[in-house]
Amino acid sequence: MKLITKFFFISLITGIALTGNVFAAERFIVAASTTSTVNSGLFDYLLPKFTRKHGIQIRVVGVGTGQAIRVARRGDADVLFVHHKKSELAFVRDGFGIGRSAKVGQTKSVKSAYKAIANSKSIFTSRGDDSGTHKKSLSIWQVAIKVTSSNGGAKWYRETGSGMGATLNIASSMNAYTLTDRVTWENYKNKEELKILFEHDPLLQNQYGIIKVNPARHKHVKSKEVDIFINWILYTEGQAATNNYRLNNKRVFFTNAKK
Numbered sequence: 001m002k003l004i005t006k007f008f009f010i011s012l013i014t015g016i017a018l019t020g021n022v023f024a025a026e027r028f029i030v031a032a033s034t035t036s037t038v039n040s041g042l043f044d045y046l047l048p049k050f051t052r053k054h055g056i057q058i059r060v061v062g063v064g065t066g067q068a069i070r071v072a073r074r075g076d077a078d079v080l081f082v083h084h085k086k087s088e089l090a091f092v093r094d095g096f097g098i099g100r101s102a103k104v105g106q107t108k109s110v111k112s113a114y115k116a117i118a119n120s121k122s123i124f125t126s127r128g129d130d131s132g133t134h135k136k137s138l139s140i141w142q143v144a145i146k147v148t149s150s151n152g153g154a155k156w157y158r159e160t161g162s163g164m165g166a167t168l169n170i171a172s173s174m175n176a177y178t179l180t181d182r183v184t185w186e187n188y189k190n191k192e193e194l195k196i197l198f199e200h201d202p203l204l205q206n207q208y209g210i211i212k213v214n215p216a217r218h219k220h221v222k223s224k225e226v227d228i229f230i231n232w233i234l235y236t237e238g239q240a241a242t243n244n245y246r247l248n249n250k251r252v253f254f255t256n257a258k259k
Contacts, residue, residue: 028057029225032069032077034132035163037208038062040183042253045245050232056225066130072096072211075218079226080211083132088209097211110201114144121156123176127167128159136206137179143203168194181206186247210234233257 037043038060047058061071065082072080073096080097082088091097117124127134158176160167164184171178172192180188185196198204210230215221232238234257242253 027055027222027225028059029078029222029229030059030061030076031079031081032061032063032071033081034065034068034083035062036083036131036133036181036184037081039165039187040252041187041247042183042242042245046238046241049241050229050238053237054228054232056228058229064130065132065135072213075213075220078213078221079229080213081208083206083208084135085207085209087135088211092211096214096217098214099212110140110198110203111144113198114140117156117177118145118154121154123156123158123174125158125160125167125171125174125176125178127164128161129163131164132206133164133179133181134159136204140179140203179204182252183247186250186252 039062043060051057061068061077063071065084065087068077068080068082069087069091071077072091080088080091088097092099116122126137158170158174160170162170164180165188167178168180168184168188169190170176172190172194177197182199210233212223212226212230213221215223233242239255239257242255243251245251245253
C-alpha cells in the first residue's frame with residue numbers, strides 16, 4: 001500500500017541574489033539573474049540594504065540561466081548571477097566575464113532514486129527550459145543512468161518547457177516526480193499531496209556564482225559599481241544578510257564565499 005502517492009526531489013539551492021525593486025538612485029547596474037532567485041523574495045529583502053549603504057541601484061533581468069548568460073554575453077547586463085557552474089566557467093573562458101565568485105551550501109542517495117524512477121518508468125517531469133534547475137537535473141540523470149538530454153526520448157520522462165511553479169503543478173496533476181529548488185517550494189501554495197523525498201544530498205547542491213561582465217568586451221559596463229556590489233555580496237555584511245533571510249521561518253540560503 002502506498003502511504004504517500006506523490007513525491008518530488010528538492011534541491012537546496014544555495015547562494016544569494018539581487019533585487020527587483022527600483023530605487024530612485026542615480027547610480028545603477030543591471031544584473032542578469034534567474035527566475036528562481038527573483039521568485040524567492042530574497043531580492044526585496046537583500047538589495048535595499050546594499051542600495052541604502054552604497055547608493056547603487058540593482059536592476060534585475062530575471063530569466064532562465066541559459067538566457068541570463070546570453071543577455072550578459074550581449075552586454076545587456078553588468079553582472080551575471082546564475083547557478084550552472086559549467087556554463088559560468090565557459091562564459092569566463094570565452095572572455096565575456098571576469099572571475100567567478102561562488103557560494104555553496106550543503107543540501108541521502110538521490111542517485112539510486114533516479115535509477116529507480118528510470119527502471120520503473122515512473123513519470124518524471126523536468127522544466128526543460130535551459131534553467132539552472134533543469135541543468136542540475138540533467139547532471140543527476142547523467143550520473144544515475146548515463147543518459148543526458150530528454151533521457152533518450154523515454155515516454156516516462158516529460159519536459160514541461162515551463163517555470164518551476166508550473167512544473168510543480170504538472171507534477172501534482174500527473175502524480176509525478178520532479179526536482180525543484182527550495183525557495184520555489186517554500187513559496188509554492190498548491191502543495192496538496194506533494195512531499196519532499198530527498199534533500200541534503202551532495203548531488204543536489206546547486207551553486208550560485210557571481211561574475212562581472214568583461215568591460216573589455218562591453219565598454220559600457222559599470223565596472224566600479226559592479227566591484228562594489230560583488231564585494232558587498234561576498235563579504236561579511238552581504239553574507240550575513242543572505243543567511244538571515246527566511247521563508248516560512250526557514251533558512252533557505254547558505255553562504256560560504258571565500259576571499
